[in-house]
Amino acid sequence: MSRHTDQAAKTALKKGPLGQLADFFDDRTGFRAVVHEALYERVPGGARWRYVWGSTLVFAFMTQLITGLFLWASYSASAQTAWESVYYIQHEMTGGWLLRGIHHFMAQAMVVLLALHLLQVVIDGAYRAPREVNFWLGLILMMLVLGMALTGYLLPWDQKGYWATIVATNLAGIVPVLGPSIQQLVIGGNEYGHHTLTRFFAIHAGFLPGALIVMLVVHLTLFRKHGLHAKQPITKPDAMFWPDQVLKDAVAMLAVMAVVLGVILMPALKAMLAGEPIDPGHLGAELGAPADPSLPYAAARPEWYFLFLFQFLKVFEGWGATGEFLGAIVVPGLIMGVMFLMPIIGRWNLGHRFNVVFTLGILAGAGLLTALALNEDYYALWIDKAALADAERLYDETGGDEEKLAAAVGNDPAGIAAMKKQWHTLEKVRRSEAFLAASRQAKVDAARAIELAGRPERIPAAGMLELVRSDPLMQGPLLFAQHCASCHAHVDPLAPDAAAQFATASAANLFEFGGASWARGLLDPEQVGGPAYYGNTAHKEDDMVSYVTGDMTDADTWSQEQIEAVIAALAAEAGRPDPLSHPDLIAEGRKLIADGDRCGSCHRFGDNEMDLGTAPDLTGWGSREWLVGIINDPTHERFYGDTNDRMPSFGVAKEGGAPMLNSQQVGLLADWLRETWYRPASHVAGH
Amino acid sequence: MPDERRGFLTKLLAMVCGGAAVVPPVAAGLWAFLDPLSRRSGAARFMPVTELSAVPDDGIPRQFAVISDRVDAWTGFAAEPIGAVYLRREKGSDMVEALSATCPHAGCFVEMADANRCFRCPCHNSAFTLDGGIVHPSPSPRPMDGLECRVGKNGQVEVKFEKFRAGIADKVATA
Known part of the structure; x- marks a missing residue:
């Protein structure tokens, strides 16, 4: 045995098996030197808190990489599966809400950390020679991160991501020469759809992070090559990166993570303190209603850190196409250009000061624009609208016409100016109210979509949008507003503004049509000729009104019990019986309706032998089939025949054309009026 | 060598x-x-949108969905809402004017505002008159995009549904 092996054996004995294994690998890889190199970096002047920003950014990126990969394991990029898979992650998978929440909020934290890191580098002049290239790499890294933020916003394929992306890609389209091609390439064609998602996903999870990793490796290598840019003057002794600075970095990372978790869990804590149940699906990142190109989305806004760019486009009001080009391309491009030149500008002392002021100015400007954007959107929340009541009344009277305004304030120039100022405020309030209403509606739609997705039947293969489009609760109000509301009201008679809505309507109020309360109003002599029933129609003086206000008020002909029986029977025909109605009462009511001396003297009911055509057939009155029939064709002899007032035959196609409403739409209206839509067994989803 | x-x-x-x-x-x-x-979208064609009687002749635009078959890469959709148009008819007229609901500024969905006195885009506040004209000052570089529209003998309103590039002064159809 040679002396050499003898010594090796002795050392091995001293080291134990783990040490031996480490030796084995170190001999073959040299990893100890690498680890030493990585950890034993000299930190001039010792570890400091101000050096942590870069490390927190690396940490944030690592968090995104980890959570992103796990999200990827459950995400499916296509127009019929993106929303659906994100819904499943958020609302059904154990811990999905937490995973998505961390990814969502860490992205926001990353933007904040980027701004801080950049600000510090500029203030410290750390871009100066020999660190110029590393500064440029940092700017490229920043753009890559912002690119990931932008592309990630679309991936859930919900309304807000969809509409924000339309704006962003349209702005890309105004780049001269190449713009339209760039736009076509990123959206994968001319229309937004499958390939918009697959491309955005590939860019978000492949191209950009791949490029980022390469750049980050070079950024960190150069950082090590040049050493840390120490803050002068150095007063303390140098220290090693490990463990002094690593400890500070780790504490900072933990703090960032704590903030992110805090934001996610805050609503849970609030609910817990209020003693309310916690639905984890509603923690973390929100998920809007599925993207619908045909449905306006007035609450479309980019993520908050892009709001300043969004607001910046409004600055160029009145500049036309030039303004948009300036706001979206030229000015942001120039700002980035100046930033790239900073290492060169900074060679002069004055240049460095310029850089600092410029960076602070840009951040302050972005902050101001963000504040302006938020103020515009939420203006109505912090303005006292009562003070504008006069201005509002005058505006509605004059329609904003200047001559009428002048006449109204007695041609007083000061009065006109004051009123115009108030009108300007009023317009801001109304815009804000429209935004807030759209935001509220977006929340309602999102909640409903999520409720529907949780049905026991699950989401159909055609995707969530089909389910949304076939939901009476979501589509009914839209169809009603478009096709029915120009004549009919749909308002609870007990609502504060019911009377005003009845007054402007020119046909019956259809709220709870088919229910006992509606039928009771119809048979009420006070109401039948009023605006909620026939008052504003051609039937105002017809037999029905005179019968209810005449014969039915005679207690000898119609006792109160008999009227109640008819109401109960009508509700039962509609399939909406009052649960308290006794079957005998309903049977009694049916007899009264069929009776040839009573309702049956005009109305067909079952086989009462009354001819069709004099009054609507009451057989199955208010049922789905009956409602579908009357919406399709009120001029049918089963309904109003040739006495039909003004109601269009929505389901009847004229020769060679299509009907105004297809059968699905008519069915949706009928179901919505009858309030038959999916209701979950329990409103608190437990997962 | x-x-x-x-x-x-x-x-x-x-x-x-x-x-x-x-x-x-x-x-x-x-x-x-x-x-x-x-890829090209193919020539725009006239699509039936609604009936003349569904467009009140009060000069106030009404929004209508455009329903059409649609292909998204590998998926074919039958009769789906693919967008929306505003239709408007003057008192006593049988002519219908059609405007695209897409804002020419950045592509958001323009809505009726101010008690039906004007259009306004909810994104960057571009405002338009009821016939689509620009209300100055506006971020929008051009008025709302008019669409070719015709009324068939059977009273069917047909619109040539086209999309145009956003953010430029000229009305240029997308490829």
């Missing part, structure tokens, strides 16, 4: 071979990635 020249040739060959080996995957990738550039 002198060593120096041989060395140069070797280097050149090494670079050419290595480069050539990498070209196919990159080129194939780009070729497929650029596919959307060769």
Whole structure:
């Protein structure tokens, strides 16, 4: 045995098996030197808190990489599966809400950390020679991160991501020469759809992070090559990166993570303190209603850190196409250009000061624009609208016409100016109210979509949008507003503004049509000729009104019990019986309706032998089939025949054309009026 | 052959071979990635939107969905809402004017505002008159996009549903 092996054996004995294994690998890889190199970096002047920003950014990126990969394991990029898979992650998978929440909020934290890191580098002049290239790499890294933020916003394929992306890609389209091609390439064609998602996903999870990793490796290598840019003057002794600075970095990372978790869990804590149940699906990142190109989305806004760019486009009001080009391309491009030149500008002392002021100015400007954007959107929340009541009344009277305004304030120039100022405020309030209403509606739609997705039947293969489009609760109000509301009201008679809505309507109020309360109003002599029933129609003086206000008020002909029986029977025909109605009462009511001396003297009911055509057939009155029939064709002899007032035959196609409403739409209206839509067994989803 | 020249040739060959080996995957990738550039939407055609009687002759625009078959890459959709238009008819007129609901500024969905006195885009506040004219000052570079519209003998309102590039002064249909 040679002396050499003898010594090796002795050392091995001293080291134990783990040490031996480490030796084995170190001999073959040299990893100890690498680890030493990585950890034993000299930190001039010792570890400091101000050096942590870069490390927190690396940490944030690592968090995104980890959570992103796990999200990827459950995400499916296509127009019929993106929303659906994100819904499943958020609302059904154990811990999905937490995973998505961390990814969502860490992205926001990353933007904040980027701004801080950049600000510090500029203030410290750390871009100066020999660190110029590393500064440029940092700017490229920043753009890559912002690119990931932008592309990630679309991936859930919900309304807000969809509409924000339309704006962003349209702005890309105004780049001269190449713009339209760039736009076509990123959206994968001319229309937004499958390939918009697959491309955005590939860019978000492949191209950009791949490029980022390469750049980050070079950024960190150069950082090590040049050493840390120490803050002068150095007063303390140098220290090693490990463990002094690593400890500070780790504490900072933990703090960032704590903030992110805090934001996610805050609503849970609030609910817990209020003693309310916690639905984890509603923690973390929100998920809007599925993207619908045909449905306006007035609450479309980019993520908050892009709001300043969004607001910046409004600055160029009145500049036309030039303004948009300036706001979206030229000015942001120039700002980035100046930033790239900073290492060169900074060679002069004055240049460095310029850089600092410029960076602070840009951040302050972005902050101001963000504040302006938020103020515009939420203006109505912090303005006292009562003070504008006069201005509002005058505006509605004059329609904003200047001559009428002048006449109204007695041609007083000061009065006109004051009123115009108030009108300007009023317009801001109304815009804000429209935004807030759209935001509220977006929340309602999102909640409903999520409720529907949780049905026991699950989401159909055609995707969530089909389910949304076939939901009476979501589509009914839209169809009603478009096709029915120009004549009919749909308002609870007990609502504060019911009377005003009845007054402007020119046909019956259809709220709870088919229910006992509606039928009771119809048979009420006070109401039948009023605006909620026939008052504003051609039937105002017809037999029905005179019968209810005449014969039915005679207690000898119609006792109160008999009227109640008819109401109960009508509700039962509609399939909406009052649960308290006794079957005998309903049977009694049916007899009264069929009776040839009573309702049956005009109305067909079952086989009462009354001819069709004099009054609507009451057989199955208010049922789905009956409602579908009357919406399709009120001029049918089963309904109003040739006495039909003004109601269009929505389901009847004229020769060679299509009907105004297809059968699905008519069915949706009928179901919505009858309030038959999916209701979950329990409103608190437990997962 | 002198060593120096041989060395140069070797280097050149090494670079050419290595480069050539990498070209196919990159080129194939780009070729497929650029596919959307060769896609065209096809000529816009007239689509039935509604009936004349559904457009009140009060000068106030009404919003109508445009329903059409649609293809999204590999998926075909039958009779789906693909967008929306505003239709408007003056008192006593049988002519219908059609406006695209897409804002010419950045592509958001323009809505009726101010008690039906004007259009306003909820994104950047571009405002338009009821016939689509621009209300100054506006971020929008052009008025709302008018669409060709005709009323058939059967009273069917048909609109040539087209999309136009946003953010530029001229009304240019997308490819």
